[in-house]
Amino acid sequence: MITGELKSKVDRLWETFWSNGISNPLSVIEQISYLLFIKQLDDKELAKEKKARRLNRPVKDPLFPEDKQHCRWSHFKNLDDPEKMLEVVREDVFPFIKQLKGSEQESNYSRYMKDATFLISSPALLANAVEQIDQMLADLEQQARTAQHSNYVDLMGDLYEYMLSKLTNSGQNGQFRTPRHIIRMMVELVDPGPGEIICDPACGTGGFLVSAADYVKNKKDAEGNHLINIPENREHYQQGMFYGYDFDATMLRIGSMNMILHGIEGSKIESCDSLSQNRSEISESFSLILANPPFKGSVEKSTIAKDLTKIVSTTKTELLFLALFLRLLKVGGRAAVIVPDGVLFGSQKAYQTIRKTIVEDHKLEGLIAMPSGVFKPYAGVSTAVLIFTKTNAGGTDNVWFYQMKADGLSLDDKRQPVEENDIPDIVQRWKNRDPEKDSNRTGKAFFVPKDEIKDNNYDLSINRYKEIEYEEVEYEPPKVILRKLQDLENDIQQDLDALENLIK
Template sequence: MNTASIVSKVWSFCTTLRDDGVGYGDYLEQLTYLIFLKMADEYTKPPYNRDVGIPAEYNWQSLKSKKGAELEGHYITLLRELSTKKGMLGQIFTKSQNKIQDPAKLFRLIDMIDGTEWVTMGADTKGDIYEGLLEKNAEDTKSGAGQYFTPRSLIKAMVECVRPEPGKTIADPACGTGGFFLTAYDFITNPDNSALDKDQKAFLKHETFSGNEIVANTRRLCLMNMFLHNIGEIDGESVVSPNDALVADEGKRFDYVLANPPFGKKSSMSFTNEEGEQDREDLTYNRQDFWATTSNKQLNFVQHIRTMLKTTGRAAVVVPDNVLFEGGAGETIRRKLLENTDLHTILRLPTGIFYANGVKANVIFFDNREASPNPWTKEVWYYDYRTNIHHTLKKKPLRFEDLAEFIDCYNPHNRHERKATWDEEKNPEGRWRKFTYEALMARDKTSLDLFWLKDKSLTDLENLPEPDELAEEIIENLEAGLNSFREVLSGLGNAS
């Protein structure tokens, strides 16, 4: 069976289940459990003959042999039992539940998965099927899954700039469904970038990647996504930890950190108050290795990512605008980042590219350095891909090609030989220019929130976007404003 027919089959069955109220997310979960079990079954047979740790009474054959109510009851028991196992097996089945209430449809799904040899299928094919489902799930705005899914075109551009090398480690402290890992894997395995020897291939499969994801369902999807792309072993340890990365420094240091930490400014926890009502409380991480103590989750992730890096380590991180301009702890952290790392590049992103609405974000690129009495950052290069840029998720999504000029300007092969496209007289509309360390440190609150291009929508009425694009952009800006107001209100509530 070819790739197209498998994808078609997988999608058509999802549509069937949606009629029963099973959303993309629930469907993805059930697919994850069942494909994992089918692959485990294939690994127990020649030429592999492996014991993958699944008891015979809960293996794939035990599911195939049952129908109706007996199948439903057995499936529920199977999920519960496998969730108690160690390693990747236990992580895949953590908090697992049966969301397919019709045993006949469960049987049909099992039969569909049984008709494919998953282990021998190419990693690209398996990965494409699963990544397609993940993206479809992210588009389903009601599920909220979009907050764990970074546009793959943006990830690819970030990876192209960082150019990870074989034999080096890559981490993501909030890895979602694993987009950064898989794109880095694709880059390293691309023959145009690297010719891998046997040891490098083994290192890539078993030792390169390390992540954290606290949401069980998302962590499950990430592990399965990586496994289908040939990262890790079916009977091995999980490379994605369920721990909150911000709580403590685990002591591991990495060559690269690629991340898009979760949107939402405050770290908080839910609890039941004295009146028996659900309440929330800001979480402040008191860590000796942090430059400043704050409940701002984004600022904490920036600090944490810096601690994760080797002294030669490099990072590319998506951050919201508040990280660039917020005072107090924000100013302290920006100053320390400029002094203690080489913060060399900032990419300003447009609205309309993330599944989480109302987000104004940037990518900051910085290289860690050893301790020094002198600041490491000499100049910061900015690429403004926000002013006069219009994207929408459906009609005009961000494509990798849209960031091609930025990648060229970044000059990944030798970023020390860069040329500005902006010139006050010759090219005032150039999107690429640099600012010196001294100029940035002299700004109010050391704000890195910089723009220089004129907004044409204020003056050029002839070239306005289409009405629907304009409406979507207005909605994005309103939602961004509302999010900011909510954060202000939250701060006022805590102050009182």
């Protein structure tokens, strides 16, 4: 984890952009991402040059040709004239990274730079930002050298995640940043392994992919050895494990940078409208889907992919995404996804159809009902986590329900840390769930047989099945209560009379 001092430096960098007229959080993240990418390219080139000198050989596949040496961070950061620095970065460096061709890592990010805009117009802002970033990353490197159980890549990822936490605005289509502790909970529940092929079809900033990557990287075998250290696992982790799709160019840039800064060079973050009929043929490709798709709105019927309308006839995005998950998963593949409450109990035919499809044709394993405050301050919508496996042959026998009351943060707009937190209990109970034991429907967790769900038109709202314990409360007889009220009224009247005598 990054220190409070580094967080303060990020806050100061953010305020520097804000005070110089760039106040949109997405724009700030974008501009900082560009500078971080430029710095990272130069660091990579410096490492190549150091290796070449050690081996007394020429630099292999240099990123910066001879005529582009002035585009390097280590060059322009030392320019004394801020006006000249701005000219170099705006006129030479930025166009250079937009057309960069090189390794998978560079092309992953640079291919989304075609319509990118360099918004820094103030020489003082650029010089200040370059100085702050340079010092911040130097401090990060120092922390990595001195801190135990930390490395530079992990800390760089943590730093970027802290920047992303400042994105507080919901998107126009109902997308908003998923709380990282909810993401981590979902990843723990599905327990991804080193052989997974993981996808988020509405990836945004890449939070689910990053969390899954961290989980896999830290996974160990029975002897305590990291599974990621096996060569074939490492290669798959870097080149074939992570896929993300989004149609927002800004999100693609931020998501790609997030993966790169977490040390994942070969993730496939692609520009794609996942619900469109123009979507690339990627069906039945993934073993695990983690997602929080857009909750509201509809799409134009003529643009919807035909393979989705075969599953459910609707234009509602929250239902189409569930159909999409079923199309993208391999047989045996799992999904942990967030859905709005309306999906669980909606009475329209499309809602019942998608629920029936998941319950009857596949295996619905669990549902976690979350309180409405989980997504504040972005939105107050009530949501749930669905966990299911694609089988194409049914398999739902009993569905595990859990009613989350608290997630470790207050459920108001401030979202301050609180002691109450159901997440550890959710993970522990999920791992040890047993239909024979988890039968008490007055508790937080219990199983419901598939036949009962079927009899209720596949209604998945937890309140349909949870039993409420009512405590008997004994009250005094009405005449006694009335007499006490009269006595109280008499006391009040006496006080009023005494007050009136005082002011005569």
